[in-house]
Amino acid sequence: MPGRHAVEAEARRLEKAGLKLLCAAQDIRAAAALTLEINRLKKLRNAVLAVHVYQRPELLAGVADFTGDSYQLAKDCQSAKADTIVFCGVRFMAETAKILNPEKRVLLPAPDAGCSLSDSITVAQVRALKKKHPGAPVVTYINTTAEVKAESDCIVTSANAAKILRVLFKKHKKIIFLPDRLMAANLAAELGVKLGKDLIPWNGACEVHERFSPAVAAHYRKAYPGAKILTHPEARPEFVAQADYSGGTSAMLDYVRTHKAPAYLLVTECGLGELARMRFPGKNFVPLCRICSHMKLTALENVLQALKKPQAGQTVEVDAKTAVKAAAAVRKMFEIAESGE
Ligand code: SF4
Structure with a gap:
């Protein structure tokens, strides 16, 4: 187990990476003990961690080698120089990594992470x-x-x-x-x-995006004048019609980066809003999001366990x-x- 000083230094790194805005100090220290161990094992196993933008913030800030949407992660996994890809996301994403990298071992720490689509x-x-x-x-x-x-x-x-x-x-x-x-x-x-x-x-x-209703968009528009409403093309057309912008997750982050607005509503899975807060600490975000239960199945503990000794179902085969x-x-x-x- 890592010593106290190493854990404190790692906790400071996680805070700087943005977790300070999202988590309590004791939670960051608990995460630090795990991220230290995961990052040590990654090197030992010549593994890389691909982390989808909807994943938990401690994964995004603490252990990700690649962070992105499905397209970016597919590209990054294809060019990864590693023996093992640990995919923090849902099953179809890990399968895509395996399809493009049949010679590599692909691990899915949360083997039950599915997707309604x-x-x-x-x-x-x-x-x-x-x-x-x-x-x-x-x-x-x-x-x-x-x-x-x-x-x-x-x-x-x-x-x-x-x-x-x-x-x-x-x-x-x-x-x-x-x-x-x-x-x-x-x-x-x-x-x-x-x-x-x-x-x-x-x-x-x-199941996440289909439930955003246009009436909610109208309510938030009134409550936060000038705020930009961004959503995903998986949302209902009536909702998309009310939004200022509709695009994939990377495109939404680009929109936030390149626009000046009093606030932003990222109407998508909640992980994107958390990532945006970490990346753009000077900007304001109004929470209007839903959690994807599949995306949140991956915790630091699963990643560590999968790296140590993958269980049945965690090794992806196609x-x-x-x-x-x-x-x-x-x-x-x-x-x-x-x-x-
Ligand atoms: S948010 Fe969840 S259910 Fe919706 S497309 Fe992504 S993985 Fe599938």
Whole structure:
């Protein structure tokens, strides 16, 4: 176990990284003993920690090697020079890391961390949709299982979905878009295409974002004049219409960085607001967010245990055939997203 002086020094590092704004002193010291041990083991095992922006602040501030949205983390894991990737996020994200890095060991400290979008569609349902709409390419949100990705032509994230669909609509009249029906509706409005005719949606939704109501937005607008309301394209179109900005999590952080407003409402999972407070201590944030119970399953204790001795389910496996097909769809996303088209 690390000594008292080492723990005190680590606690000061965590405070400086932003935890002082969010946690009590005794909680920071308790976290420090764990982050010290995790960071020591990471070196020993040649492991890196990929931490999604919705994760707990002590993970973001204390042990993350990479922090970002699904797109950024997929890219970072792909270029990571490590034997092991420890993924602090939910299962579909860890699977994506494994698909892109079949030779690396990928650990998911919270093996039960799922996602309502990822759970909303099966491979059989994708195949049935393809049969119903022959010739239409399948464009799939990254929040899906490896098997569903393997049935897809191209993966997208919230950061690049509009761009990728725009490119594909130049060649195709009809596109199947899976599995988020609200994101599909938001994209159809943004691109000026007909939902159900040009863009064929599925019936999935994010259990966090679908519950923000437009009436709440109107209330907060009155209560905080001048505050900017930012939300995610997984939210209902009626809510998005009330917001000042809708975009992926990285885009929301960029918006905060580049705008001067009296306050910001990050209407998304609560982790993003906590990260924003740590990154922009001089700005004001009004809490209007929901917790994703899946995202919050990962604690420092799980990470330490997984690094020491992974239990059943914590080592992520994707069968080779599925991984090859799914990787091709993910790489198609990188290709189009990074193209000048
Ligand atoms: S916030 Fe929504 S989309 Fe993200 S993991 Fe949770 S349920 Fe899935």
